[in-house]
Amino acid sequence: MEGSSSLEKLRGYFNQGHTQSYQFRKEQLSKLKAAILEYEEELYEALRQDLKKSREESWVTELGFVMAEINAALRNLKRWMRPERKGTNLVNLPSSSRVMKEPLGVVLVIGPWNYPFMLLMNPVVGAIAAGNCVLMKPSEFAPATDAVMKKMIEQIYPPEYILYVQGEGQRVIPAMMQQFAFDHVFYTGSTEVGRIIYKMAAEKLVPVTLELGGKSPCVIEADANIKVAANRIAVTKFSNAGQMCVAPDYLLVHESVLESTLEAIRDFIPVMYSAKPEEDDGYCRIINERQFDRIEKYLKEGKLVCGGRTDKSRLFIEPTVLRDVSPDAAVMNEEIFGPVLPVIPFRTMEEAIKIISRHPNPLSFYIYTSSRKKEAAWLQAVPSGGACVNNCSWHLTNHHLPFGGRGFSGTGNYHGKYSFDTFSHAKAVMKTPYWFDPKIKYPPMKGKLKIFKWVIR
Numbered sequence: 001m002e003g004s005s006s007l008e009k010l011r012g013y014f015n016q017g018h019t020q021s022y023q024f025r026k027e028q029l030s031k032l033k034a035a036i037l038e039y040e041e042e043l044y045e046a047l048r049q050d051l052k053k054s055r056e057e058s059w060v061t062e063l064g065f066v067m068a069e070i071n072a073a074l075r076n077l078k079r080w081m082r083p084e085r086k087g088t089n090l091v092n093l094p095s096s097s098r099v100m101k102e103p104l105g106v107v108l109v110i111g112p113w114n115y116p117f118m119l120l121m122n123p124v125v126g127a128i129a130a131g132n133c134v135l136m137k138p139s140e141f142a143p144a145t146d147a148v149m150k151k152m153i154e155q156i157y158p159p160e161y162i163l164y165v166q167g168e169g170q171r172v173i174p175a176m177m178q179q180f181a182f183d184h185v186f187y188t189g190s191t192e193v194g195r196i197i198y199k200m201a202a203e204k205l206v207p208v209t210l211e212l213g214g215k216s217p218c219v220i221e222a223d224a225n226i227k228v229a230a231n232r233i234a235v236t237k238f239s240n241a242g243q244m245c246v247a248p249d250y251l252l253v254h255e256s257v258l259e260s261t262l263e264a265i266r267d268f269i270p271v272m273y274s275a276k277p278e279e280d281d282g283y284c285r286i287i288n289e290r291q292f293d294r295i296e297k298y299l300k301e302g303k304l305v306c307g308g309r310t311d312k313s314r315l316f317i318e319p320t321v322l323r324d325v326s327p328d329a330a331v332m333n334e335e336i337f338g339p340v341l342p343v344i345p346f347r348t349m350e351e352a353i354k355i356i357s358r359h360p361n362p363l364s365f366y367i368y369t370s371s372r373k374k375e376a377a378w379l380q381a382v383p384s385g386g387a388c389v390n391n392c393s394w395h396l397t398n399h400h401l402p403f404g405g406r407g408f409s410g411t412g413n414y415h416g417k418y419s420f421d422t423f424s425h426a427k428a429v430m431k432t433p434y435w436f437d438p439k440i441k442y443p444p445m446k447g448k449l450k451i452f453k454w455v456i457r
């Protein structure tokens, strides 16, 4: 655990102004980019050890994802840092107005285990771009990736600028948050722990970004392209063995296309992972026994359409589709976060909305339909952090879009310019020339009401 002196060193480094310039920030981002390439092989190996991720999946969802975020920051940083000119209202003329993007100071970034590299590094890219000092806290449940990240970060950054702290979250994080007032806490992980972080931050009035989980619903309307829908749903749902915050948690399928949907998903799974996914290099494993036991219980809560096989010694759970699932079953009331997909038919939109409303404000919402009218009706009916139409999860790979939840699924957002803004303070600045200083603005005020009422009418 870090003593207060290391944390104070971060504060000292920030206060000395090192991180303010464009040049400095650009150099740090470039260093990170070069280090990712230098550590590429070690990171692949670590991600394979922690989650059995393939090199391809690791590049697309972890290393490459962060590279794309760095590239976007490097391309746009100068523009993002520029003060934004704003209009000035009548009473303040001839002043001029602008918004300065000020670094927050020392920020704490806390990562989860499911994308242990990307979900820790991506917010750090935003924090660096915005000119902050950072304390990085990875999840202790992906130890191989954690070890490589520590080595990499300590090689490229001095600890008074970016400090990497390992350890058990429930011990390390409260201790640090109690002894030190961070300028921002950026947390990714479960809603349960998010609540604890929020409370600790509130004690010191520290602003937070919370990237949480939840049950992201996926709806298939009668007019959807079933084959394409099934492929897109299956690829997202079973990627990383379902341990993805934006995975479609469950499917609501119009009853007229239920059978064809089930058939299409069942047929596509072996195309992706062969008939023996336990042997397939491209199929991930569950992170640990605790998660394995939790997910395995869901397999008994419906009728198997496909999958259902498990092997605890290898932390393997087959891609599984369930039907005849009760909305009251645990699998429909807890975030699944594993390769189990319950499918529930619906007749009317109202019926489906009733099921979705049991878990309001999901992180994502997915609707498959060919009708613009239905698309609009569904998007309006289901408030969510983000959404895709005729797709699942890909919205998060577009750094032009904000990524984040609402309510139970989180607060705040990031990616691209949104990350820069999250880690910056928007400072309102007004500049007033000396040459115009009308008496009307100074007391005595008696007798001026008529003019004031003319100005603000």
Ligand code: NAD
Pocket (backbone or CB within 6 Å): 110, 111, 112, 113, 114, 115, 119, 137, 138, 139, 140, 167, 168, 169, 170, 171, 173, 174, 188, 189, 190, 191, 193, 194, 196, 197, 210, 211, 212, 213, 214, 244, 245, 246, 335, 337, 363, 405, 409, 410
């Ligand atoms: P987690 O809450 O167990 O752990 C996340 C981090 O919190 C870790 O660094 C851990 O050390 C720390 N932590 C754990 N207990 C703590 C405590 N008592 N006090 C302070 N810190 C503590 O989450 P997880 O299991 O690692 O991740 C899975 C969850 O994260 C799922 O719910 C998933 O949906 C969510 N998630 C959300 C996003 C998103 O972008 N919104 C992304 C990935 C995962």
